[in-house]
Amino acid sequence: MKNITRILLVVTMTGTVVGRAQTITPNSESSARTAIAATAGVAQELPAASASNNPASPSSPVKKLAWGEPVENLAVSLQADKTVWRSDETPILHASLRNDGEMILMTGRTDSYLQQVEVDWKWYRSRATYYEIQGTNGQ
Amino acid sequence: MSGGGALNEIQPGEQWDNVQISLRQGDWQRASTNDLALATYPFRNWVVTDTGIAPVMSLWSGKHTVRVAFVVDPARAIYARPAFRVISNPVELEIQNASPQVK
Numbered sequence: 001m002k003n004i005t006r007i008l009l010v011v012t013m014t015g016t017v018v019g020r021a022q023t024i025t026p027n028s029e030s031s032a033r034t035a036i037a038a039t040a041g042v043a044q045e046l047p048a049a050s051a052s053n054n055p056a057s058p059s060s061p062v063k064k065l066a067w068g069e070p071v072e073n074l075a076v077s078l079q080a081d082k083t084v085w086r087s088d089e090t091p092i093l094h095a096s097l098r099n100d101g102e103m104i105l106m107t108g109r110t111d112s113y114l115q116q117v118e119v120d121w122k123w124y125r126s127r128a129t130y131y132e133i134q135g136t137n138g139q
Numbered sequence: 140m141s142g143g144g145a146l147n148e149i150q151p152g153e154q155w156d157n158v159q160i161s162l163r164q165g166d167w168q169r170a171s172t173n174d175l176a177l178a179t180y181p182f183r184n185w186v187v188t189d190t191g192i193a194p195v196m197s198l199w200s201g202k203h204t205v206r207v208a209f210v211v212d213p214a215r216a217i218y219a220r221p222a223f224r225v226i227s228n229p230v231e232l233e234i235q236n237a238s239p240q241v242k
Contacts, residue, residue: 105149
């Protein structure tokens with residue numbers, strides 16, 4: 001199957017045209033199409049992550065995910081592998097993030113600094129206190 | 140407590156899965172109004188001060204409702220958009236007392 005090259009052109013306030021090319025493999029295009037077609041906030045069928053996004057489980061079965069309300073076309077789904085935890089265990093949850101918009105967005109994927117958790121309607125922030133930029137072509 | 144980490148870019152059409160959210164005791168403190176308004180997340184000014192006086196999260200025995208929010212910054216100045224929070228669906232979990240060790 002062929003790869004597809006998608007070109008994004010943005011016209012700035014000064015009239016400058018900024019271009020960006022992205023090569024899409026058949027797998028990632030299929031995933032992107034499905035994500036864009038989906039309506040966030042409702043449980044829905046989504047394919048397992050593509051191999052590039054989720055190397056740990058490239059052949060996972062299709063999962064039904066519930067999503068929160070999207071903001072700027074970004075939605076978050078929270079999942080728990082089990083619902084009952086012993087008090088001497090650390091509960092580990094898993095989140096999915098889906099960017100259905102046209103903006104490149106930055107947040108923390110592997111670090112809790114940019115995460116907040118709400119437990120019983122009280123919000124908590126991570127106690128990690130700094131970060132460094134690590135992007136492919138960030139500001 | 141301090142820590143470090145990295146900002147990652149999520150591209151248009153991209154989906155991340157298996158982002159781990161650990162509810163480890165001591166890793167989370169009550170968010171202030173400034174935290175929720177994102178005033179303490181200076182994306183372009185660097186350091187946030189942790190006063191260390193906010194209550195720390197504890198998960199007691201019983202049922203709890205958990206959501207997670209990600210603080211997100213549009214990655215390009217040309218977007219002219221401020222940072223924002225995006226919140227997940229709620230998840231129910233229950234903490235049960237660990238069984239006493241049999242000697």
